[in-house]
Amino acid sequence: MSDPIIRIEGLKKSYAGGVEALKGVDLDIEKGEILALLGPNGAGKTTLISIVCGIVTPTSGKILVDGHDNQGDFRAARSMIGLVPQELTTDAFESVWATVSFSRGLFGKPRDDRKIEDILRRLTLWDKRKAKMMELSGGMKRRVMIAKALSHEPEILFLDEPTAGVDVELRRDMWELVRKLRADGTTIILTTHYIEEAEEMADRVGVIRKGELVALGEKKALMAQMGQRTLKITLDDAIAEIPAGLAEWGLALEDDGHALCYRFDTHAEHTGIPGLMRRLDELHICYKDLATHQSSLEDIFVSLVHEERAA
Ligand SMILES: Nc1ncnc2c1ncn2[C@@H]1O[C@H](COP(=O)(O)OP(=O)(O)OP(=O)(O)O)[C@@H](O)[C@H]1O
Numbered sequence: 406m407s408d409p410i411i412r413i414e415g416l417k418k419s420y421a422g423g424v425e426a427l428k429g430v431d432l433d434i435e436k437g438e439i440l441a442l443l444g445p446n447g448a449g450k451t452t453l454i455s456i457v458c459g460i461v462t463p464t465s466g467k468i469l470v471d472g473h474d475n476q477g478d479f480r481a482a483r484s485m486i487g488l489v490p491q492e493l494t495t496d497a498f499e500s501v502w503a504t505v506s507f508s509r510g511l512f513g514k515p516r517d518d519r520k521i522e523d524i525l526r527r528l529t530l531w532d533k534r535k536a537k538m539m540e541l542s543g544g545m546k547r548r549v550m551i552a553k554a555l556s557h558e559p560e561i562l563f564l565d566e567p568t569a570g571v572d573v574e575l576r577r578d579m580w581e582l583v584r585k586l587r588a589d590g591t592t593i594i595l596t597t598h599y600i601e602e603a604e605e606m607a608d609r610v611g612v613i614r615k616g617e618l619v620a621l622g623e624k625k626a627l628m629a630q631m632g633q634r635t636l637k638i639t640l641d642d643a644i645a646e647i648p649a650g651l652a653e654w655g656l657a658l659e660d661d662g663h664a665l666c667y668r669f670d671t672h673a674e675h676t677g678i679p680g681l682m683r684r685l686d687e688l689h690i691c692y693k694d695l696a697t698h699q700s701s702l703e704d705i706f707v708s709l710v711h712e713e714r715a716a
Pocket residue numbers: 420421422424425426444445446447448449450451452453
């Protein structure tokens with residue numbers, strides 16, 4: 406495998422108040438991938454992004470962006486990165502065109518109107534180029550934030566909660582846009598609270614909890630590795646409660662008593678399924694369908710966050 410485009414080593418951050426926002430994160434980000442960082446509020450996602458983008462200083466640790474140390478060689482490292490922050494920060498009285506082209510200048514890139522036009526067209530903002538920021542809808546403002554972040558042609562784009570508070574339609578538009586950017590070769594790191602977003606978009610998913618990266622992997626592998634399966638047994642006749650004779654399987658009664666659900670670990674030596682089927686026969690509980698499904702990323706995420714509460 407080629408060198409990662411971003412290498413994060415032993416990253417720690419303690420804020421002045423004593424909050425340990427990152428407790429030693431190691432993470433390699435591959436060129437061209439979409440990596441989704443999931444985590445509950447306050448897990449440290451924004452801190453991680455802000456340090457990589459040079460907005461927050463780490464307490465310790467090292468970050469290389471395409472081999473450039475983001476402290477020792479900050480300008481080279483930062484020029485490769487575009488950041489779309491959570492907050493929409495633009496000048497209300499500026500036009501879309503000025504906002505985006507000014508941003509390019511900030512990175513010392515020579516003026517290139519064709520490039521700005523190209524970016525605005527890709528983000529379907531061309532028709533709005535003369536509009537003032539304050540005249541735009543929330544969704545358009547978000548697009549301008551992305552256009553700004555792309556204005557200096559970065560190879561890496563960080564999106565901090567790109568779809569927080571946007572409606573479903575706009576969220577799908579954003580996903581489409583992110584896919585297009587990836588197809589053009591941009592590496593994308595996004596943080597999100599929406600599991601659906603990670604499931605839909607990401608090649609790899611990282612879960613951050615209390616300043617630590619507690620899970621990281623290819624989306625499908627992560628689901629297979631951490632997931633459990635559920636066996637759903639659809640009964641001929643509904644039952645009011647789970648018979649005592651089935652207690653050891655810890656079943657759940659669903660669909661108004663028409664289905665029994667059994668969660669099992671795919672990696673366990675004994676799944677418990679043969680015994681369960683025998684017991685159903687013994688109890689004369691007849692069923693008409695059996696189906697299993699893999700637990701979703703959401704199930705995995707909820708169980709990780711649950712561990713946090715239990716800890
Ligand atoms: N400037 C700051 N000063 C002190 N503490 C901070 C500062 N910024 C963040 N924190 C704390 O660091 C921890 C991590 O915050 P961070 O914003 O990185 O989390 P997050 O995962 O991005 O959360 P969210 O999903 O809510 O955006 C939190 O406990 C937060 O209160």
